[in-house]
Amino acid sequence: MRWGDMRRSDNVDDRQGAGGARPSPGGGVRLSGIGIVIAVIAALVFGVDPMQFLGSGGPAVQAPAPRTPAPGAPSGGAPSAGTAATDVRKDFASRVVGDTEDVWSALFQAMGVDRYPPTTLTLYRGSVRSGCGGATSAAGPFYCPADARVYLDTSFFDELARRFGAPGDFAQAYVIAHEVGHHVQNALGTMRMFDREAQRLDERRRNALSIRLELQADCYAGVWGHFAQRRNLLEPGDLEEGLRAASAVGDDPIMKRTQGYVVPDAMNHGTAEQRMRWFKVGLASGDPRKCDTFAAAQP
Numbered sequence: 485m486r487w488g489d490m491r492r493s494d495n496v497d498d499r500q501g502a503g504g505a506r507p508s509p510g511g512g513v514r515l516s517g518i519g520i521v522i523a524v525i526a527a528l529v530f531g532v533d534p535m536q537f538l539g540s541g542g543p544a545v546q547a548p549a550p551r552t553p554a555p556g557a558p559s560g561g562a563p564s565a566g567t568a569a570t571d572v573r574k575d576f577a578s579r580v581v582g583d584t585e586d587v588w589s590a591l592f593q594a595m596g597v598d599r600y601p602p603t604t605l606t607l608y609r610g611s612v613r614s615g616c617g618g619a620t621s622a623a624g625p626f627y628c629p630a631d632a633r634v635y636l637d638t639s640f641f642d643e644l645a646r647r648f649g650a651p652g653d654f655a656q657a658y659v660i661a662h663e664v665g666h667h668v669q670n671a672l673g674t675m676r677m678f679d680r681e682a683q684r685l686d687e688r689r690r691n692a693l694s695i696r697l698e699l700q701a702d703c704y705a706g707v708w709g710h711f712a713q714r715r716n717l718l719e720p721g722d723l724e725e726g727l728r729a730a731s732a733v734g735d736d737p738i739m740k741r742t743q744g745y746v747v748p749d750a751m752n753h754g755t756a757e758q759r760m761r762w763f764k765v766g767l768a769s770g771d772p773r774k775c776d777t778f779a780a781a782q783p
């Protein structure tokens with residue numbers, strides 16, 4: 485991925501060096517997916533092609549970046565552990581967030597909805613206090629609707645490569661774009677509707693609804709990927725990296741690895757097949773309206 489060409493966002497809160505707050509006992513985090521929704525997106529009308537707000541070919545309109553990465557602005561390789569790794573990771577993450585801001589701002593404008601309110605990405609190591617309670621890196625990346633922030637322990641990138649077998653910068657970008665997808669759901673009111681609906685449901689049905697919410701976030705991640713691709717920010721192999729990651733974080737491979745068997749009713753993020761499929765829907769269409777996982781008979 486030519487992430488050195490992406491605009492760096494200021495909406496990054498780097499707490500990697502802070503040592504981390506201790507999570508309060510019992511203060512569990514409500515994870516991104518577990519909260520939420522029903523379809524708002526279907527009602528949205530695309531009046532315009534968002535590319536007109538993004539510029540065609542090349543990076544963002546306002547700041548055309550050089551085609552060849554500047555020194556210190558790597559392209560292709562994934563940021564990994566090592567000297568100054570936290571700085572590289574922060575730079576990488578803030579550029580991906582910056583690019584999601586450009587894309588979603590253009591999409592919101594094209595859809596004629598309110599201005600896209602950027603989320604803040606909180607980077608941490610070990611543990612963190614969020615508006616949804618304390619969390620450790622074991623929770624994985626998550627979105628907290630209460631403070632509208634994305635939380636990411638940057639060691640997750642290593643885990644993605646090693647434990648999940650999904651290395652690469654676009655794999656990492658997919659994870660960020662998925663959490664940003666939850667922020668989009670929050671901004672569009674989908675999360676609120678999900679919460680309302682979920683309260684009425686038993687656990688099995690709540691999980692089924694949660695899967696739809698998660699798959700929509702995957703589809704939104706694909707929508708971002710679509711516009712990254714159209715602006716020549718992707719490199720050969722990136723799409724495969726992203727799809728491998730979407731598959732790796734499916735409920736079934738995770739359950740198989742952690743407990744040795746799959747419990748379909750306990751799934752709340754979607755199978756590997758579902759997650760790849762919806763990511764592809766977003767990638768192929770670039771159209772958030774196509775991400776109506778709530779309307780599908782079988783998501």
Ligand SMILES: [Zn+2]
Pocket residue numbers: 516517662663666698701
């Ligand atoms: Zn999620």
